[in-house]
Amino acid sequence: MNTNITSTIPVALTIAGSDSGGGAGIQADLRTFAFHCVHGTSAITCVTAQNTLGVMRVDAMPPEAVIAQIQAVVEDIGIQAAKTGMLLNKEIIAAVAQQVEALQINNLVVDPVMVSRTGAQLIDDDAVKTLRDALIPLATIVTPNRYEAQILSGLQINTLDDMRAAAHIIHRNLKVKVVLVKGGGMPGNGRGVDIWFDGQKMETLTTKQVDTKNTHGTGCTLSAAIAANLAKGDDLLTAVRQAKEFVTNALSYALDIGKGQGPVGHFYALL
Template sequence: MEHPRKVATALTIAGSDSGGGAGIQADLRTFSFHRVHGTSALTALTAQNTLGVTRVDVMPPESVAAQIDAVASDIGIGAAKTGMLVNRAIIATVAERVRTLGITPLVVDPVMVSRAGSRLIDDEAVAALREQLLPLAALVTPNRHEAQLLAGLELHSLQDMKEAARRIHRLGPKAVLVKGGAMPGSLCGTDVWFDGKRMEALHLTTVETRNTHGTGCTLSAAIAANLALGFEPLEATKRAKQYVTRALQHPLAVGQGNGPIGHFFPLLDS
């Protein structure tokens, strides 16, 4: 006799990575290794590998909305995260569906600027994300460059990171995690958490590897998975950081460029 297992669910609203290292592929893999059933709403199809992106095909906003509605109407959404939302129209559509459907908790990974500092969306999209989506977020997870853009502040020190967290918090999210992977020197790998009351610097072992593709996607997905499992936001974040650190310690020899982190380390014998 069948005994179906009831499980937590989480939704990723993001782009697809044909190389499998980031985007919805990394998100769904992360959900699975947290024993959370993953669902998805694709915002874009990218042709990419470990060497770079060669093509991006953007989904119509109506398609993104339909995917979210299909999941919400049947499976349910225990937690959600956003990744690459591409443009103002998609950001506005996602924000409207989040409000209408009451999707919570929501983790916003504001994919605006790459870790290397390359701008990924235009000013209109940044404004839409700032004004429409951030106020709906339980947590927003900007990297150094994204935090600088949102806070209007150059980040060079821990105090700068803390001030950026305060400024971004004023935009409306319940909590902010300023990621320090691109910070200089000893600050590399130190993240700053702020929820309006508690300010905390979070640091785990720094892992030396060039195979870091998908790190940001994986962190936000792991936070969403832990939120779906019922953990409070700060604890969910700490658990997610531990997962990412372990995955960085088991990078994959895939492709000729910057390879992906190893999500399936729990299955390895050593």
């Protein structure tokens, strides 16, 4: 990775889609980077027309344009960490994986955006296969939600023990350094409990539950916060713990905007 940066602060890169409603995607990522005093750079993979009620349209960027954005940032500014979000199709995923290898991008946080926290599949099966086979094995940490972990592990996940078993399988089969199975979509007391596994240590990460319907962008925000903390030099587990605390605080100050599901409050400290 090119670490010859010209700025005096850490730099992180988000490779993700644009959310016109501002609640998720690169908009959430860049706000999260800024909150952590990390300079945010971006490579846009797709442009969505969406708001708090849902997604109306998605337009993919050409893979060559995604490659050019990544190269432009890394080869000049340099980055200390990167995260991926919505990559949309197999061509873009393959292009991103190729760049991660070619540019030797370390501290890579892969949010494997395949299925929403309500269980709706967001990308097709070919894209899922490319994400699983080409990109996730390059990750420093992968952060699947309940339903994504089911796809990656082949297990049905209904309990914390299921989450732990899935983390084992994903770590073993995909050779990723750390797996963080997120419990935001879990029922009952499992909601919001995350499972960390690095091949040696299994950690159950808990915070207070926040009762709000305005949870749009939580997955993007968590992965961006992890990347920001890694860019600042934190170790992986510390980066995850602090990121989880940030998301919990942002949920406590979630924004009740629009007619549907509002976003978390990234700048809660200013509210």
